[in-house]
Amino acid sequence: MDKLYLKFGSMVASLALVFSFVGANAACFGALHQPELPENVKKLRRF
16 A cells, blocks of 8 residues: 555656646736746746
8 A cells, every 4th residue: 555655646746846847937828817936936947
């Protein structure tokens, strides 16, 4: 059971990192509001 938690926990953590990386490099389009990013996520920006 612990191996299952370790396997899926690491998968969730890596997906969270990928989504935060994509979110840091994407801009909001249209009339939608883009919330302010935390400082830790701003460090993942490419530009």
